[in-house]
Amino acid sequence: AASRSRAPAGGGGVRKRSRQDNFIDDSAIEDEDEDEEDDGGSRPRKKGGGGVRGFFDEEAQVDEDEEEEDEGEGEDDFINDAGADIPDDDAGRGSRSRHSIPMRDEEEDIDEIERQVRERYARSTHIEYGEEAADVEQQALLPSVKDPKLWMVKCAIGHERETAICLMQKFIDRTDLQIKSVVALDHLKNYIYVEAEKEAHVKEACKGLRNIYASAKITLVPIKEMADVLYVESKNVDLARDTWVRMKLGVYKGDLAKVVDVDNVRQRVTVKLIPRIDLQVLASKLEGRVVAKKKTFVPPPRFFNIDEAREMHIRVERRRDKDSGEYFEMVDGLMFKDGFLYKPVSIKSIHTQGIQPSFDELEKFKKPGDDMNGDMSSLNTLFSNRKKGHFMKGDAVIVVKGDLKNLEGWVEKVEDTTVHIRPKISDLPKTLAFNEKELCKYFKPGDHVKVVSGVQEGTTGMVVKVDGHVLIILSDTTKEHIRVFADHVVESSEITTGITRIGDYELHDLVLLDNLSFGVIIRVETEAFQASVFLRIFNGC
Amino acid sequence: MRGGGGGMMDDGGVEHAQIPNSFGHELRACLRCRLVKTYDQFRENGCENCPFLDMDKDRDNVVSCTTANFTGIISLMDPNRSWAARWLRIGRFIPGCYTLAVSEELPEEYQVKTACLHSCKNCDATL
Numbered sequence: 177a178a179s180r181s182r183a184p185a186g187g188g189g190v191r192k193r194s195r196q197d198n199f200i201d202d203s204a205i206e207d208e209d210e211d212e213e214d215d216g217g218s219r220p221r222k223k224g225g226g227g228v229r230g231f232f233d234e235e236a237q238v239d240e241d242e243e244e245e246d247e248g249e250g251e252d253d254f255i256n257d258a259g260a261d262i263p264d265d266d267a268g269r270g271s272r273s274r275h276s277i278p279m280r281d282e283e284e285d286i287d288e289i290e291r292q293v294r295e296r297y298a299r300s301t302h303i304e305y306g307e308e309a310a311d312v313e314q315q316a317l318l319p320s321v322k323d324p325k326l327w328m329v330k331c332a333i334g335h336e337r338e339t340a341i342c343l344m345q346k347f348i349d350r351t352d353l354q355i356k357s358v359v360a361l362d363h364l365k366n367y368i369y370v371e372a373e374k375e376a377h378v379k380e381a382c383k384g385l386r387n388i389y390a391s392a393k394i395t396l397v398p399i400k401e402m403a404d405v406l407y408v409e410s411k412n413v414d415l416a417r418d419t420w421v422r423m424k425l426g427v428y429k430g431d432l433a434k435v436v437d438v439d440n441v442r443q444r445v446t447v448k449l450i451p452r453i454d455l456q457v458l459a460s461k462l463e464g465r466v467v468a469k470k471k472t473f474v475p476p477p478r479f480f481n482i483d484e485a486r487e488m489h490i491r492v493e494r495r496r497d498k499d500s501g502e503y504f505e506m507v508d509g510l511m512f513k514d515g516f517l518y519k520p521v522s523i524k525s526i527h528t529q530g531i532q533p534s535f536d537e538l539e540k541f542k543k544p545g546d547d548m549n550g551d552m553s554s555l556n557t558l559f560s561n562r563k564k565g566h567f568m569k570g571d572a573v574i575v576v577k578g579d580l581k582n583l584e585g586w587v588e589k590v591e592d593t594t595v596h597i598r599p600k601i602s603d604l605p606k607t608l609a610f611n612e613k614e615l616c617k618y619f620k621p622g623d624h625v626k627v628v629s630g631v632q633e634g635t636t637g638m639v640v641k642v643d644g645h646v647l648i649i650l651s652d653t654t655k656e657h658i659r660v661f662a663d664h665v666v667e668s669s670e671i672t673t674g675i676t677r678i679g680d681y682e683l684h685d686l687v688l689l690d691n692l693s694f695g696v697i698i699r700v701e702t703e704a705f706q707a708s709v710f711l712r713i714f715n716g717c
Numbered sequence: 718m719r720g721g722g723g724g725m726m727d728d729g730g731v732e733h734a735q736i737p738n739s740f741g742h743e744l745r746a747c748l749r750c751r752l753v754k755t756y757d758q759f760r761e762n763g764c765e766n767c768p769f770l771d772m773d774k775d776r777d778n779v780v781s782c783t784t785a786n787f788t789g790i791i792s793l794m795d796p797n798r799s800w801a802a803r804w805l806r807i808g809r810f811i812p813g814c815y816t817l818a819v820s821e822e823l824p825e826e827y828q829v830k831t832a833c834l835h836s837c838k839n840c841d842a843t844l
Contacts, residue, residue, distance in 0.1 A: 314804075323800035337740050337790050344736050344792035344814055351731060356799040358792040359817075371801050406804055408788050408818040443786070 319402045324356045324371045326397040326405060327378045331368050332387040336360040339368050339387040346381070355381045359405065369397070369405055420533055421445075421526040427452050427474055428519075432537045433526070436518065437500065443523045450477040450540060451517040453510075459488040462508060477540070479515030480505070535630065535661065567595050567612060572667070574618035575610060576645075584618055617662040619647055626668035632660050636668060724765040724811045734765040734813030745783035746816040748823040749831060751807060753790060753814045759783055766810045769830050781824050789817035 319326075331339045340360040347353045354377040359369040370378045375394055382388040397405060419435045433447035454475040482492050482505055493506045504511040504518065511518040533541075567573065567587050573595070575583040585597035588607050595615055596607045619625060619639045625647070626636045635658065637649040645662050681687065681697060688694045724732045735758050737744055743755040750766035756779060763773035764782070772778045792814050793802050802808040807815050823831070 317804050319800045319804075324798060326801075340790050340792045341737055341740065341814055344794065344812075347792075347794045347812070348731075348733060348736065353794065356793075356795040357801045358794075359801060360790045360792075361817075362789050371799055402800070403804065406801060406817060 319399055321399070324373050325399075326402050327370045327372060327375060328367050328395040328397055329370055329378065329382060329388060330366060330392045332389075333366045335387045336365065336368050339385065342385060342387065343370075343381060346385070353377075353381050361405070370394075419528070420531045421447060421528050422531055423447075423449070423521070424525050424527055426525075431477065432531075432533050432541065433519075434541065444520055445523055445526070446518055446520045447526065448516045448518055451480045451510075451512065451515075452477050453480065453517075455485060455488050455490065458485075458508060459490050462490055480512045480517065481515065482512075535659065567615065567617070568666070570667075572618045572620075573597055573615045575614055576616045577614040578610075580608070580610075616645055617665065618642075619662060619665065619667070623667055624669055625649060625665045627658075627660050627665050630660060630664040632658055632664070724813070732811055734811055735762055737814055742785065745779070745785050746787040746819050748782050748784060748819055748821060749827070750810050751787070751805075751815045751817075751819060752810065753787070753816050756783070765813070767831070770827055778827075782827055784819055784821045786821060787816035787819045791815050791817060 337360045340358045343353075343355070343358045347355070354372060354374075356371040356373075358371070361369075370381065372378045372381070375396070378394055382392065382394075383390075416438065417435055421433050421435060423429055423431050423433055428449055431449055431452075433449045435445050436448050437446040439445065452475040454473075485492050485507060490507060494503055495506045496503050497511070502513065504513050506512075567590050569587050569589065571587040573585055573587055575581050575585075583599055583601065583604075585599040585608070587595055588598050589596040590612075593612050594609050595612050596609050597615070598607055599605075619642055621639050621641060623639045624636070625639060627633055627649070635649070635651050635653065637651040637658070639647050640650050640657065641648040642662075646659055647662050647665060648657050648659055649665075650656075651658055683697055685697050686694060687697060724734045734752055735754055737754050738758065739755055743757065744753055745756050745759060746753045747759070747764045747767060747770070749770065750764065752764055752766055754764075759772045759779045760776055761773060764770055767782075770778055770782045772782060791801060791805065791807075793799060793807065793810075793812050796802045796808045796810060796812060799808065802810075805815070805817060
C-alpha cells in the first residue's frame with residue numbers, strides 16, 4: 177500500500193535519482209540535492225559517498241553520466257532500499273519517497289537484484305554496518321533551508337496530543353491543508369510544533385480549532401534547534417530480576433526492595449520488601465473492629481513471623497501462587513514468604529536508577545540461611561547499577577564478570593566507563609580493556625587502606641579479610657573490625673588519628689570525675705551524633 | 718474504505734492510516750513503524766504499514782507488536798516533504814499519527830517477517 181504521493185517510476189532522470197539514493201549510506205548526498213521536484217532533471221552528482229561506495233564491490237560506476245539507463249542496470253549496483261530494510265527499523269534510510277523507489281512495475285527487477293545482493297552479503301554484515309552508519313546518517317538528515325520550517329504554537333494546556341490528532345483529522349477532511357506535520361511532545365505542555373513552509377499555512381491550519389486560540393502566538397524555531405525538538409531521551413530501564421529498586425510512594429516510601437518478577441506488558445513488577453506491618457492494627461482490622469487510623473505512624477520494618485501473627489489470632493493461609501508456582505503465606509490479601517512481603521507494584525511507582533543501597537540495608541535483606549552466592553549475585557547487580565566511576569590509575573583490581581573472571585591486574589587508564597588494566601599474568605597483552613562494571617577493586621589481607629565513602633568514611637586500617645566485594649578492616653583508631661565494600665576503599669598509607677577533641681577535652685587529658693576518681697582520656701569517638709569518651713579510671717590509692 | 722492491508726483512501730484524497738479515535742490509555746504504537754492507533758483499531762484493521770504482522774488476524778499479534786509505552790506524537794500529513802518525518806525515519810510510511818520513540822523492540826519472530834517481506838512472494842507484502 178504505497179502512498180500515492182510517491183513519485184511515479186519512469187523517466188531516466190527519476191531513475192537516476194533512485195540510483196543515487198540506493199546507497200545504503202545516503203549521507204553521501206548533501207542536502208542541497210534534495211529538491212522537491214519529482215520530475216526528472218539532472219542534479220549535481222555528489223560523490224561524497226565515495227568512501228561509502230567502496231563498501232560495495234559491485235559498484236563500478238563513478239561516472240557522472242546522466243544518460244538513461246536500463247532499469248536492470250540502474251539497480252544493479254546498489255542494494256534496493258526495500259531489501260535494505262533492516263530489522264532495526266531504518267525503514268526510511270537510504271531513500272526518501274520523493275526520490276522514487278522503484279516499485280510496482282519494477283518489482284521483478286527488484287527481486288532479481290535482491291537475490292544477487294543477498295548472495296553477496298550475509299545478513300549480519302548489513303546489520304552491523306547499519307548500526308555503525310546510523311549516527312553518521314542522522315547527521316546528514318539535519319534540516320536545510322530547503323526544508324519546511326518548524327513553528328511553535330500555543331494551545332490549550334493538557335490538550336497537546338488532542339490538538340495534534342485533530343489537525344490530522346482536519347487534514348484528512350480537507351486536503352488543502354498545507355502543513356506537513358504536527359508534533360506534540362510529552363514533556364512540553366501548552367505548545368505544539370507545526371511544520372510548514374510558511375507561517376500563513378500554520379495560521380490557516382489552526383483556524384477554527386477549539387484548542388488553539390485565534391490569537392495564538394506562533395513562533396519560528398531556529399533551524400539549529402529543530403533537531404533538538406525531536407530529541408527523545410532513551411530511558412534505559414534495566415529492570416531484571418534481582419535488581420534493587422526503591423519505593424516511591426506509600427508506607428514503604430524510600431525503602432529498598434528487590435525485583436522478583438517483571439511484567440512488561442502490564443508495566444508491573446513484583447518486589448520483595450521487609451514488611452512494615454502493625455500486627456495489632458491488622459488483627460483488629462480482620463476481626464472487624466474499627467481502629468482509629470494513626471496516619472502518620474509508619475510501622476518499623478520487621479520480618480513477618482507466622483507464629484506471631486497467629487498468636488494475635490490473625491488468620492494466615494498457605495496458598496500457592498498460580499503464576500510462580502511457589503507457596504506464600506497470605507494475610508489480608510498480602511503475600512509473604514520467608515518473612516518478606518511480596519508486593520506487586522507498577523513500574524512507575526519505583527525508582528530504578530541510581531539506587532545505592534547502604535551496607536546496612538543489604539545486611540538486613542540477607543536472612544540467615546541465605547548463601548553467599550545469592551548475596552553475590554545481588555551485590556553484582558548492585559555494582560552494575562552504580563553510576564560513579566571509582567577506579568584510579570594504580571588501583572589493584574580483579575575481574576568479576578565475563579570470561580576473564582578472577583584475573584587480577586592494575587589500572588592503567590580510565591576512560592568514561594572503560595577501564596584499561598595491566599594484567600598480572602604476563603602472557604596476556606599489555607593492557608586489556610574492561611567495562612567498569614566487570615571489575616572490582618582488589619585488596620589482599622595486609623593492605624593498608626582508607627575508606628573514602630560510605631558510613632565509615634575517613635577511617636583507615638588494615639585489611640584482615642576479603643570476602644568477595646566486602647572487606648573486613650581493622651581500624652587504626654578504634655581497633656575494631658569494620659565491614660566495608662571494596663568500592664569504598666582505596667589503598668593508602670595514611671593513618672588517621674581520628675577525632676582527638678570533643679568539646680573542651682582532648683585525647684590524653686587528665687580529667688576528674690564527680691567522685692574522687694580521675695582518669696585519662698584514651699579514646700574519643702563520634703557515632704551517630706553521640707560523643708563518647710573513654711577513660712581509664714584510677715581509683716584512689 | 719480499506720485497501721487490502723493498506724490504508725484508507727478517501728475520494729480524491731490521500732491514502733492514509735486510520736486516525737486514533739481516542740487519546741487515552743488505549744493508544745498503542747506499532748513497534749516496527751511507530752504508527753499510533755487504539756488497540757481496537759489495530760485489532761480490526763491491522764497496521765497499514767505493516768500488514769504482514771497480521772494484527773487483524775490474531776490479538777496476540779497486537780499485544781506483541783504494539784506497545785502503550787511511547788513518547789510524543791507526530792501527526793504526519795506529508796511524509797514526502799516533511800523534514801521531521803525524514804529525521805524520524807518515517808518518511809516512507811503513509812500519512813497518519815506516529816510516535817517519536819518506542820522503548821521496546823519488535824520481538825524476533827516478527828523481525829523475521831519484516832526481513833522476508835521483500836523476497837518472499839507469498840508474504841502479504843505490499844510496501
